[in-house]
Amino acid sequence: xxxxxxxxxxxxxQKSNSGFILSNDAGYNxxxxxxQFESFLRGxxxxxKCLKRLSEKNFFTNRLDFDxxxxxxxxxxxxxxxxxxxxxxxxTKRCDSNCFYCGANAASGKAVDNDMTLETARKTADFIxxxxxxxxxxxxxGGEPLLNFKTVKFIVNYVKKKNKxxxxxxxxxxxxxxxxMDEKKLDFLIKNKITVCSxxxxxxxxxxxxxxxxxxxxxKIVAKWLKxxxxxxxxxxxxxxxxxxxxxxRASLEYPKLIVxxxxxxxxxxxxxxxxxxxxxxxxxxxxxxxxxEEFLDFYKKAFEHIIALNKxxxxxxxxxxxxxxxxxxxxxRPRYQNLDFIYRLxxxxxxNIYGSDEARMLSNSGDEFFKLGxxxxxxxxxxxxxxxxxxxxxxxxxxxxxxxxxxxxxxxYCHMMPVYNYAxxxxxxxxxxxSERCKIFKGVFDIIIDKMKEKAVKNIFINWMxxxx
Ligand code: SF4
Numbered sequence: 001x002x003x004x005x006x007x008x009x010x011x012x013x014q015k016s017n018s019g020f021i022l023s024n025d026a027g028y029n030x031x032x033x034x035x036q037f038e039s040f041l042r043g044x045x046x047x048x049k050c051l052k053r054l055s056e057k058n059f060f061t062n063r064l065d066f067d068x069x070x071x072x073x074x075x076x077x078x079x080x081x082x083x084x085x086x087x088x089x090x091x092t093k094r095c096d097s098n099c100f101y102c103g104a105n106a107a108s109g110k111a112v113d114n115d116m117t118l119e120t121a122r123k124t125a126d127f128i129x130x131x132x133x134x135x136x137x138x139x140x141x142g143g144e145p146l147l148n149f150k151t152v153k154f155i156v157n158y159v160k161k162k163n164k165x166x167x168x169x170x171x172x173x174x175x176x177x178x179x180x181m182d183e184k185k186l187d188f189l190i191k192n193k194i195t196v197c198s199x200x201x202x203x204x205x206x207x208x209x210x211x212x213x214x215x216x217x218x219x220k221i222v223a224k225w226l227k228x229x230x231x232x233x234x235x236x237x238x239x240x241x242x243x244x245x246x247x248x249x250r251a252s253l254e255y256p257k258l259i260v261x262x263x264x265x266x267x268x269x270x271x272x273x274x275x276x277x278x279x280x281x282x283x284x285x286x287x288x289x290x291x292x293x294e295e296f297l298d299f300y301k302k303a304f305e306h307i308i309a310l311n312k313x314x315x316x317x318x319x320x321x322x323x324x325x326x327x328x329x330x331x332x333x334r335p336r337y338q339n340l341d342f343i344y345r346l347x348x349x350x351x352x353n354i355y356g357s358d359e360a361r362m363l364s365n366s367g368d369e370f371f372k373l374g375x376x377x378x379x380x381x382x383x384x385x386x387x388x389x390x391x392x393x394x395x396x397x398x399x400x401x402x403x404x405x406x407x408x409x410x411x412x413x414y415c416h417m418m419p420v421y422n423y424a425x426x427x428x429x430x431x432x433x434x435x436s437e438r439c440k441i442f443k444g445v446f447d448i449i450i451d452k453m454k455e456k457a458v459k460n461i462f463i464n465w466m467x468x469x470x
Contacts, residue, residue, distance in 0.1 A: 005062060006044075006045065006051070006055075006060045006062070006063070007043055007060055007061040007062050008043055008059065008060065009059055009060055009064065010022050010023075011023065011024045011025050011400070011412070011413075012024070012400075012408055012409055012410045012412050012413070013037075013410050014408070014409060014410040016031060016450075016451075017451065018031065018033060019031060019032050019033035019034050019036070020037040021410040022037075022040075023410045023411070023412070023413050024059060024413075025413065026057070026058045026065075026068060026069050026072045026073075027072050027076070027328065027332025028057035028058055028059070028332060029057075029329060029410065030053060030059065031450065036050050040054065040059070072332050072333070076413075081343065082131070082132040082134065083132050083133040084131065084342065084343060084344050084346045085133045085137055085345075086137045086139065086345035087137065087138050087139065087345070087346055087348065088139045088141050088345065088346070088347040088358045088361070089116070089121075089124055089138060089140055089155065090142055090143065090145075090347065090348065090349050090350050090358075090361060091115065091141075091142065091143075091145050091148040091151040091152055092114055092115045092116060092142050092143040092144065092147050092148035092151075093106060093107045093111075093114035093115075093350050093365060094106065094110070094111055094112070094114050094115065094142065094143045094144065094147045094148070095107070095142055095143040095147070095177070096147060096177070096179050096213065096214070097144065097212065097213050097218060098211075098212045098214075099210055099211045099247075099281075100212070100249075100285060101249050101276055101281055101282040101285070101289045102282070103277055103279035103281070103282055103359070103362045104142070104280055105280035105281060105365040105366050106142065106144070106365075107143065114143070114350055115147075115151065115350060116350040116351070116352075117151075118150075118151060120351065120352040120376065120377070121151045121154050121155050121158070122154075122158060123352060123376040123377050124352060124376045125155055125158050125159050127354075127376040127379075127381060129159075129162060129168075130380055130382075131381045133168075134168055134169060135169045136169070136170045137170075137171045137173065138155070138172050139172075139173045139174070139175060140155075140172070140173070140174040140175065140176075141174075141175045141358065142176075143350075144176060144180065145174055145175070145176055146177075146178075146180035146181060146185060147180055149180075149185055152174065153188060156172060156188075156192050156194070160192075171195070172193070172195070173195040173196070173197055174189065174195070174196055174197070175198075175245075176197075176198055177199055177211065177218065177222070178198050178221055178222050178226070179213055179218065179221055181221075186225075186229070189239060190237050190239045191238070193238050194239070195240045195242070196229055196239070196242040196243070197242065197243040197244065198222055198242060198243075198245075199222070199244060199246070200226070200244035200245070200246055200262065200266060201246055201247060201259075202246065202252060202255055202258060202259040203219075203255070203258050203259075203261075204217060204219040204220070206255055206258075209251055210247070210251065210252070222244075222266075223266055226242050226244065226268070227266065227267065229242045230242060230267040230268075241267075241268075241269075243268065243272070244263065244266070244268055244270075245272045246259055246263070246271065246273055248274065248275055248276060248296065248299060250288065250289050250290060250291050251289075252299070253295055253298075256299050256302035257302065257303070257306045259271075259303060260303050260306050260307055260310070260317065263317070264310075264315065269316050269317050269318065269469075270320055271303070271319050271320070272320040272321065273299075273303055273319060274321075275296050275438075276289065276290060276291075277359060277420075277421055277425075278290060278421075278424050278425050279363060279366070279420075280362055280365065280366055283366075292437060293437045293438075297441065297445070297448070300444070300445060301448050303319070304322060304452070305452075307319055307322075308458055308461060311464075312457065316468075318469055321445065322445075322449055322462075323469060325414055325446065325449055326449060326453070326462040326465065326466065328413070328414045329453070330462065330466065332413075339357065339416070340397045340416055341356035341357040341393045341396065341419060342356035342357075342373075342393040343393075343397050346373075347360065347361040348361070348376060349364060349365075351375075352375045353369075353372055354372070354379065355371050355372060356371060356389070356390070356419075359420040359421070360372075363420055363423070363424065370423060371419070371423075372389075373389055373390055374387065392429065393419065396416075396417060396429075396430075397416060399412055399415065399416065399417055403417060403433055404433075405434055405439070406433060411442065411443060417438075419431075421436075421438050422438075425437065
């Protein structure tokens with residue numbers, strides 16, 4: 001009988017604590033010990049179980065599933081791309097909070113010349129409708145968007161009217177510190193099904209330390225409104241359950257468990273733990289608010305392990321970044337809402353200037369317009385496509401083509417580099433992944449999750465998250 005031949009096919013691999021992690025362009029990955037890896041490279045895997053797993057995951061050139069590859073590569077190379085679907089509109093540069101790490105370098109609460117005018121708002125909405133994407137997510141940001149609520153209302157009403165003709169799937173959300181919330185504004189948000197996302201840095205002491213306001217406790221205000229919105233969501237009033245983002249400052253590092261518990265205390269099942277970027281005030285004060293990758297990873301591991309332990313006890317809670325990564329690992333598909341600059345998202349400043357990401361828009365608030373793509377009053381979306389910056393941002397989504405370090409990294413199918421971070425932290429668009437703290441954080445988080453996923457119970461928790469959460 002003719003002996004079967006297995007020719008190894010890998011795009012990416014790297015050493016791990018227990019051997020090697022391999023991944024391929026179909027989005028699959030596998031962990032092998034040293035012996036298995038060496039026999040795989042020689043095309044002589046004897047372990048039948050391992051051989052089957054490798055074969056099913058498309059790690060042999062002569063056993064490739066071309067239909068699957070065509071589908072996965074098609075989605076990876078944006079076959080059906082019609083334009084970005086996330087549109088972040090900064091309706092004002094003003095803010096009524098004074099967070100010492102503010103990346104947006106927000107202006108004081110009274111400077112109204114930092115507000116988006118209704119005319120710019122109309123042009124912004126027209127610009128967005130010019131994009132052919134069927135799904136549009138409009139996210140209001142600031143500064144603090146509640147300080148210029150009339151523009152928020154104007155855009156929502158204008159977009160809804162316009163959509164009677166265009167018939168797109170439109171979702172609105174607002175990212176707010178909730179300080180300026182009142183019943184009237186909330187009523188508008190409910191009637192228009194606008195999802196609320198706030199900031200929750202942790203328990204009262206930590207939140208108020210990070211997020212200073214002129215009078216009283218920002219935490220008390222956030223807790224009050226989150227509770228109210230959650231209870232309205234439970235009563236099926238039309239508004240979704242609120243979300244919150246937790247920015248990890250240096251002061252947060254010692255409270256991984258308390259931060260997760262605080263989310264649960266406020267009725268939030270989604271925990272989102274974002275590392276601080278060296279932008280705006282955070283850049284200026286990096287020595288007091290910033291930290292290194294190892295410190296963040298130590299924090300993240302403890303928080304993540306706490307979340308898993310809670311899940312094992314039946315508590316409903318998940319970490320958003322971990323879920324996104326697990327979904328990619330388990331399905332091989334790029335998430336629709338991945339933060340790919342220009343490809344999936346655009347950001348608009350209060351003055352109509354357009355950027356490929358919110359971070360680029362924030363950078364512009366510090367006076368650096370390096371990433372500016374155009375202005376809604378002067379440019380159409382089509383005209384942006386020809387700009388060198390837009391094309392370079394496009395290219396940056398494919399790390400294996402442009403980054404020597406990413407070209408062999410096992411996490412390349414799931415990772416993306418962030419040009420604004422590179423620019424801010426390393427002084428160039430492409431940066432240097434070999435010494436990038438952000439790359440270290442990504443790698444470390446991937447290591448933690450892949451390692452934990454080896455445990456069947458944890459893998460089942462991830463599958464459960466995928467079935468229950470977006
Ligand atoms: S940025 Fe780092 S972790 Fe991500 S693919 Fe590149 S080398 Fe890998």
